[in-house]
Amino acid sequence: MPLVGFGLWKVTKSSCADTVYDAIKAGYRLFDGAGDYGNEKEAGEGVRRAIQDGLVKREDLFITSKLWNTFHAHDHVKSLSKKQLDLWGIDYFDLFLVHFPIALKFVDPAHRYPPEWFGDDGKVHLQNTPMQETWGAMEELVDEGRAKNIGLSNCNGSLILDVLRYARIQPSVLQVELHPYLTQQPLVNLTKTLGIAITAYSSFGPQGYFELDMDKNAPSLLSHDTINAIATKHKKTTAQVVLRWATQRGIAVIPKSNHVERLAQNLSCSSFDLEEEELKTISALNINLRLNDPADIDPRLAIFA
Known part of the structure; x- marks a missing residue:
């Protein structure tokens, strides 16, 4: 799995195919989608066009998707x-x-897709x-060749630890919200110990x-004085610094951008190293902001309580 990928959350249907195609042209090989994003068909069109034009082969790409609730x-x-x-328009998910x-x-799905969080009555x-x-069925997807790897999110x-008690196939990846305002260090330590990659x-x-x-009401990380100072020192963008804070510690990232220049900048975020003290300074911005x-949405969904 590449360390830097392209996230498809909030990429509009009308632009998604072109965005994916442009991202592949810029060098992206990991694409992170989900059924809930409602743009999988369009993302697939971008992939298909890139393959037809000879930019990549299917096996060059690492395509992630997610099972909705x-x-x-x-x-x-199944x-x-x-x-x-x-x-x-593919045979398997990576x-x-x-x-x-x-x-x-x-x-x-014939009634409504993606279904989102609510029933027809607007309630959960x-x-x-x-x-x-659920995990047993996910394992069968691997057996059948529909998924090369399976994992968890959120x-x-x-x-x-509970899943590991009965898992025949261990989760390969855990994907979670993670940024300098929510460092989740104990969770990062646990996944590292268990041999589970984190995105x-x-x-x-x-x-x-x-x-x-x-x-x-959280202040922007991309204009934060601490991040700005480190970016200026390294002659990099604040976005590159925030991404490097993750990738330098082996954490994969999946930023999105509709701007070709920023696409390239984000992808090249691993072209420099932050000093150990700078990594600690950025981590110290943690305020457990989820x-x-x-x-x-609903108090019965307090999975992080």
């Missing part, structure tokens, strides 16, 4: 993974993740599907949440 039952894992592969450790009532409907059932340590999303902290009015918390 309404499809945790065994048979739904059928929805097939649907998602068909949307992408990595398939359980998006959240939350099982919601099934919504027929939980479903009693244990993670053991899970805390206790749940990871950070929302690497720029509140940056991706401003337009959603979900930034919780921006993506399902408990904000």
Whole structure:
């Protein structure tokens, strides 16, 4: 799995195919998608065009997707993974993740897809599907060649340890919100000890949440005095510094940008090294600020409580 990839969250359908194509042209090989993002078909079109034009072969790419909460039952894992592969127009995912450790009532994709968090009545409907059932079906995807690797997302340590008690195939990757305002160091230490790779999303902290009015009034990391000073010293952008803070410690990142110049800058974030003291200084910005918390939707979804 490449250390720097391209995240497809909030990439609009109308521009997604071109964005993916441009990202491949810029050198990106890891693409992080999800059924919930609603743009898998368009992302697949960008991939297909890049392959047709000879920019890459399928095996050059590392494509990640995620199983949504309404499809945790065994048979739904199987059928929805097939649907998602068909949307992408590919035969297998390099990595398939359980998006959240939350099982919601099934919504027929023919009725609404992606189903998001709510039923037709606008309410959250939980479903009693244990993670053991979901994980067993995920393992079958590996057996059948639909997924090369499987993993978890938005899970805390206790749940990871529980999955390992019954897992026939260990989670390869854990994807979580991780940035200088939410360093999650104990979780990072645990995954390292267990041999599970970690991918950070929302690497720029509140940056991706401003337009959603979900930034919780947190100041921008990309204009923070501490980050600015380090960026100036290294003659790099603040975004490159924040990304390097993660990648230098072996944490994969999946930033997104609609600007070709920033695409290239983000991809080259591993072209320099931060000093150990600078890494510590950035980590000291931690305020345990979690921006993506399902408990904000419904208190019964407090998976990080």
